[in-house]
Amino acid sequence: MGKIYRGGKEIMEYSEKVVDHYTNPRNVGKIEDASGVGEVGNPVCGDIMKMFIKVENNIIVDVKFKTFGCGAAIATSSISTEMIKGKTLEEALQLKNTDVVNSLGGLPPVKLHCSVLAEEAIHEAIADYYRKEGKLTEEEIKEKCNLKEHHCEHCG
Amino acid sequence: MDTIYLDNSATTKTDEEVIKAMMPYLVENYGNPSSIYKIGRENKKAIEEAREKVAKALNCEPNEIYFTAGGSESDNTAIRGVAYSYKSKGNHIITSKIEHPAVLETCKQLEKEGFEVSYIGVDENGIVNLEELKKAIKPTTTLITIMFANNEIGTIQPIKEIGEIAKQNNIVFHTDSVQAVGSVKIDVRDLNIDSLSLSAHKFYGPKGIGALYVRKGVRFDKFINGGHQERNKRAGTENVAGIVGLGKAIEIAYRDLEEHNKKIKELRDYYVQQVTEKIPYVKVNGDMEKRLPGNSNISFRFIEGEGLLLNLDLKGICASSGSACTSGSLDPSHVLLAIGLPHEIAHGSLRISIGKYNTKEEIDYVVESLVEIVGKLREMSPLWEKFIEEEKK
Numbered sequence: 001m002g003k004i005y006r007g008g009k010e011i012m013e014y015s016e017k018v019v020d021h022y023t024n025p026r027n028v029g030k031i032e033d034a035s036g037v038g039e040v041g042n043p044v045c046g047d048i049m050k051m052f053i054k055v056e057n058n059i060i061v062d063v064k065f066k067t068f069g070c071g072a073a074i075a076t077s078s079i080s081t082e083m084i085k086g087k088t089l090e091e092a093l094q095l096k097n098t099d100v101v102n103s104l105g106g107l108p109p110v111k112l113h114c115s116v117l118a119e120e121a122i123h124e125a126i127a128d129y130y131r132k133e134g135k136l137t138e139e140e141i142k143e144k145c146n147l148k149e150h151h152c153e154h155c156g
Numbered sequence: 157m158d159t160i161y162l163d164n165s166a167t168t169k170t171d172e173e174v175i176k177a178m179m180p181y182l183v184e185n186y187g188n189p190s191s192i193y194k195i196g197r198e199n200k201k202a203i204e205e206a207r208e209k210v211a212k213a214l215n216c217e218p219n220e221i222y223f224t225a226g227g228s229e230s231d232n233t234a235i236r237g238v239a240y241s242y243k244s245k246g247n248h249i250i251t252s253k254i255e256h257p258a259v260l261e262t263c264k265q266l267e268k269e270g271f272e273v274s275y276i277g278v279d280e281n282g283i284v285n286l287e288e289l290k291k292a293i294k295p296t297t298t299l300i301t302i303m304f305a306n307n308e309i310g311t312i313q314p315i316k317e318i319g320e321i322a323k324q325n326n327i328v329f330h331t332d333s334v335q336a337v338g339s340v341k342i343d344v345r346d347l348n349i350d351s352l353s354l355s356a357h358k359f360y361g362p363k364g365i366g367a368l369y370v371r372k373g374v375r376f377d378k379f380i381n382g383g384h385q386e387r388n389k390r391a392g393t394e395n396v397a398g399i400v401g402l403g404k405a406i407e408i409a410y411r412d413l414e415e416h417n418k419k420i421k422e423l424r425d426y427y428v429q430q431v432t433e434k435i436p437y438v439k440v441n442g443d444m445e446k447r448l449p450g451n452s453n454i455s456f457r458f459i460e461g462e463g464l465l466l467n468l469d470l471k472g473i474c475a476s477s478g479s480a481c482t483s484g485s486l487d488p489s490h491v492l493l494a495i496g497l498p499h500e501i502a503h504g505s506l507r508i509s510i511g512k513y514n515t516k517e518e519i520d521y522v523v524e525s526l527v528e529i530v531g532k533l534r535e536m537s538p539l540w541e542k543f544i545e546e547e548k549k
Contacts, residue, residue, distance in 0.1 A: 022466060028536050043500035043539060046460050046480045046488065050538040066538040070462035070479070074536065 014071060015105035021075035026082055029064045036132065038124025040117050047073050047114065051081070051121040055129050058088050065121070072111035076100050076118040089126055093145060095119060123147060160518045163474045164358075164450055164511030165307055165335060170401075171360040177404040178362065181397035189394050190383065199396050206403025210367050213406045214352065215343040217372065222386045223399050226366035227334035228258035230353030231301075233390075234330045234368055235262045237376030238299045238351065239271055242328065246296030250327075252276045252284050252313075253494040254306050258353075259332050260490075263301075272296070281443035282311035282495045290321060299328050304336035304352075308478055308491040308507060309442030310451025312340065319348025328374055334358055334366075338409035339417065339448050350374045354406075356398070360512070361405030365398030416512045421449035423510050423519055428452050430523040435530055437543075439501060441492060450510040453478075455492075455501045456526075458540040459533040464506055467529040473522055478505040500539070 014022075035055040041048040047069040054062035063085050067077040080100050084092040097115035101107050107115060127145040130136050136144065161169065181202065187195030189203055204218065211218040224230045239249060251263050253275045263273045274292040278284050284302055300322045305312045315331060322329035330351035333342065337352075338359025344352060351374060355366040370376055382391025409416075431454055432438055441453040456464065461477030468475055478489030480503060487493070488502035497505075508522065534540040 019466075022463065023470060025536065030541070039538065043503075046499070046503040048538050050541075066536055066541055068458065068537040068539045069460050071466045073460075074463060 014075075014108070017079075017103070017105040018072060018075040018107065021078040021104070022071040025074055025078040027064050027078065027085070028066070030066060031062060031064050034064075034125075036125040036127070036129030038121045038126070038128055040120045040124055041069070043068065046070070047117055049073065049077050049117050049121040051077070051125040053084075053122075053125045053129060055089065058090075060084050060087055060089065060092055069114065069117075070111070072107055072114040073117065075104060076107070076114045077121070079103050080118040080122060084122060089129070092122055093126060095122060120148070158472055160471075160473045160521065162508045162510060162514065162518070162522060163476050164514075165310075165448075165507065165509035166476060167357045167363065168360045168511055169513060170357075170362055171405060171408060173408055174361055174401050174404045178397045178401040181400050185396070189396060190385065199394075202396060203394055203399050206399045209403040209407045210354075210369075213337070213342070213410050214369055215345055216369055219387065220369055220372055222368045222370065222389055223394065223402070224366045224368050224390065225364055225395070227256075227332065227353050227355035227358075230355070230366050230368035231256070231258040231330075231332050231334075232262050233379045234351045234353060234370065234376065235259065235299065235301055236266065237379060238328050238330065238374070239266055240377050241375035242298035246294070246298045248272045248274070248294050248296040248298065250274045250276060250289065250292050250297060250300045250302075252278065252302050254278055254282065254284075254308075254311075254491045255301070255303055256307055256332055256334065259301055259303065276302070278311075278494050280496050281446075282306060282309045282441070282491070283443055283446060284313050284318070286314060286317055286321070289318065293321075293325050293327070297325065297327050299330060301330040301332070304331045304333035304342070305340065305448050306442070306491060307335050308489055309453045309495070310335070310448035310509075311442045312336070312446045312448065315349065316347045322350070323348045335448060338406065339413075339450065341410075341413065344369060344371070351376075356402035356405050359405050359409040362398050362401040365395055365402045367402065412512075417449045420510050420512060420514075423514055423516060424450055424452055424508075426516065427508060427510070427519045427523065428454070430519070431526060434523060434527050439497075441495065441497065441505060448509075452508045452510070453492075453505055454508075455497065455505045456530050457501060457504060458537045458543060459530060460503045461488075461505055463533050464504070464529060467533070468522075468525060471521075471525045471529075473525060476507045476509075478507070479503040 031052040034052040036053045039050040050066045052064045063081045065077040097119040100115040123145045130141045189200040207218040210221045328350045333352045334355045337354040350371045352369040357363040378389045380391045437457040439455040461479030478492045480488045492502035
């Protein structure tokens with residue numbers, strides 16, 4: 001189940017947790033009156049993640065996602081929504097891609113970029129919330145949310 | 157859960173008749189074919205009988221057939237062997253952009269070794285552009301290597317015309333026919349083919365055995381040094397059981413060709429018709445007429461192929477995709493890009509390759525599963541959401 005063969009170079013296998021999450025992804029969908037929306041990735045690369053958050057009293061009370069991508073992209077999106085739901089914005093910003101990978105029981109090396117996308121999507125969604133809130137300057141938001149240009153080796 | 161195997165371009169289930177023919181050579185007939193005593197001589201005879209069967213299928217002489225370990229070895233051997241044998245005449249090779257990696261990577265390696273390679277494009281239906289081919293020919297061209305049928309989109313190339321062009325220009329013509337042998341009638345004399353690769357496991361034979369046809373008079377370097385096997389070209393004790401299996405498999409394939417092709421093509425056409433009728437926003441890739449009977453390649457817009465394959469796998473369905481995640485690189489299939497598909501549509505491609513053991517019930521189950529899976533993945537896709545919102549406007 002979930003085995004990926006890559007030209008005989010390596011055989012990767014998705015963990016049971018990854019299979020579970022791409023089979024039954026949690027929190028799929030959109031939030032119509034979202035407090036913040038973050039979209040990262042590029043259709044050329046074959047991965048796009050869109051994260052919707054609902055914030056009340058600095059706490060993420062609801063989160064939903066939409067993802068175009070492989071099994072690992074769907075699984076990382078799914079598990080990271082579970083990991084930030086009910087957390088404060090500061091706690092959610094602490095979530096690292098390695099935490100996502102560990103929670104999934106590991107990812108094949110070639111799929112690690114999917115977990116980076118998940119982290120970036122969360123940061124973008126929170127940044128969008130701060131922008132809408134209008135209390136912080138763009139510089140402050142960038143620093144607080146650690147925003148970077150999307151660093152795909154492929155589309156540059 | 158039963159396995160529904162629809163990846164017959166990747167490999168096929170070995171035919172029972174083939175296994176039966178091979179068994180004695182795996183059990184009691186263990187003699188070395190080069191030995192002088194009876195159990196050796198008899199195995200030599202079995203090899204030569206298999207060689208005759210291959211020659212008969214291709215309409216060539218048995219001594220124009222060399223057994224190899226498979227399609228990739230045959231391609232490597234033919235291309236490198238011809239390139240180096242004719243090096244005094246020139247160093248230019250012509251191939252196409254949609255070749256199998258066994259050909260493309262061999263050509264790239266030859267470029268590193270000082271050869272010059274031209275990669276000919278294809279039209280939007282996946283057929284090699286003959287005008288471009290003619291223009292690419294130089295006085296230094298020694299080899300044209302263009303596949304008979306494509307492994308991803310199944311398109312059958314104008315082999316006879318290419319053979320004619322090569323002949324007129326006194327250039328050796330090799331064709332990787334791994335996908336075509338067993339599905340298409342091939343007469344190497346009539347088609348002006350100088351060299352051809354085939355692999356048994358693509359037509360219900362065993363894995364690890366293939367053959368290379370090289371027309372008498374065409375020079376190519378020996379490829380494994382050692383004993384005198386395969387007329388001094390490929391040393392090593394022969395894979396007797398494999399060779400016997402290959403012989404049996406090619407015999408069965410051409411004995412039953414018309415009956416199987418009719419059934420396979422009907423199932424393929426039914427599948428394509430059902431999918432295009434029941435699922436919106438799909439694109440059928442590759443020419444539908446000049447095409448292998450069992451091949452289909454359809455892009456499902458707004459979704460990615462690996463997610464599709466994983467969900468099909470959960471339902472016991474084996475298929476393949478040209479998405480980057482399944483190609484082993486960051487780019488989607490080079491074939492789909494060569495026919496001009498944008499990256500995002502290439503990522504959502506699904507190859508279903510039908511074989512002689514498939515049934516209409518299986519196709520119905522696959523179509524039903526696809527309706528459900530594509531629907532589910534599109535609901536999850538931000539590209540789909542965006543598209544629907546724009547449609548509403």
